[in-house]
Amino acid sequence: MQWAGKIFDFYVKASIHVSLAVVSFLFLSSCFLNISVPNSLYLFIFFGTIPAYNFIKQTRGGQNQYFGLLSGDKTIRWFSVLSLTFAAYFGTQLTANTMMGVLILAVLAVFYTIPIFPSRKTLRHSGIIKVFIIAFVWAGATVLLPVIEVQHYLSWDVWIETLQRLLVILVLMVPFEIRDLGVDPNEMMTIPQRLGIRKTRRLGIILCLIGFLLTFMKDELLAYEVLGKSIISLSLIGLLVWLPEKQHRYFASFWVEAFPVFWAGFLWGILNAV
Structure with a gap:
């Protein structure tokens, strides 16, 4: 079964798993906002995330910061190039406004990875700013982009959904922040470094509750949305309560990132059972 382990390892390391998580969030947005997201956007987001x-x-x-992919694993490198080619193809099928939004998010991602000035550190090393950049990029890609693509106006419900998605991403980052607590330099001043692990968990639980309560501020609210978001909130709270400080190798990179996939599967089952 050694081959199965190698396939799984590639699946995680090549970012296929995180790409499935992103498109799962995209599916959740289509359900909660009642919009029909075109397959071209699903495929663009999936292949572009890799x-x-x-x-x-x-x-x-921090090494090879300008040519990171050129020095990495060859298989992952060529897989990334192939995925980028597919993303470019499906990108041609999207509207100009959507691609403008993609460009803005891409610029944020580049500034997160590469320092604006070679002598300066990247935004990745800026602690709290880092997590908000990641959360905004995920929320923008999975909520705002599909709304723009279907030419749906940015209504009150869209902004509520965007804020909720941002809060969910922030909570999902807590296991990663705690995992990296022992290796992150002190000057990064991440949330666990500032508050400690216990208070970081409490903050995450508060964000979960706020995010769920925001559901009832929407103008159009469906029963399955309340059920779906209650499951999301409860599972996130459970994650924070029982989150181990010493995590298994794939705990964050597989199980935590699988949460959106489980949520999307659960919601798909509800919609098909009705």
Whole structure:
């Protein structure tokens, strides 16, 4: 079964898993906002996430920061190039406004990875700013982009959904922040470094509750949305309560990132059972 382990390892390291998480969030947005997201956007987001995340991973240590993918694993490198080619193809099928939004998010991702000035550190090393950049990029890609693509106006409900998605991403980042607590330099001043692990958990639980309560501020609210978001909130709270300080190798990179996939599968089951 050694081959199965190698396939799974590639699945995680090549960012296929995180790409599935992103498109799962995209599916949740289509359900909660009652919009029909075209397959071209699903495929663009899926294939575009792979090279983006692989580049970020290769430059994580600050080395080869301008040519991270050129020095990484060859298989992942060529897989990223192939994915980028597919993303470019499906990108041609999207509207100009959507691609403008993609450009803005891409610029944020680049500034997160590469310092604006070679002598300065990247935004990745800026502690709290880092997590908000990641959360905004995920929320923008999975809520705002599909709304723009279907030419739906940015209504009150869209902004509520965007804020909720941002809060969910912030909470999902807590396990990663705690995992990296022992390796992050003190000058980064991440949330666990500032508050400690216990208070960081409490903050995450508060964000979960705020995010869920925001559901009832929407103008149009469906029963399955309340059910779906209650499951999301409860599972996130459970994650924070039982989150181990010493995590298994794939705990954050697989199980935590699988949460959106589980949520999307659960909601799909509800919609098909009705």
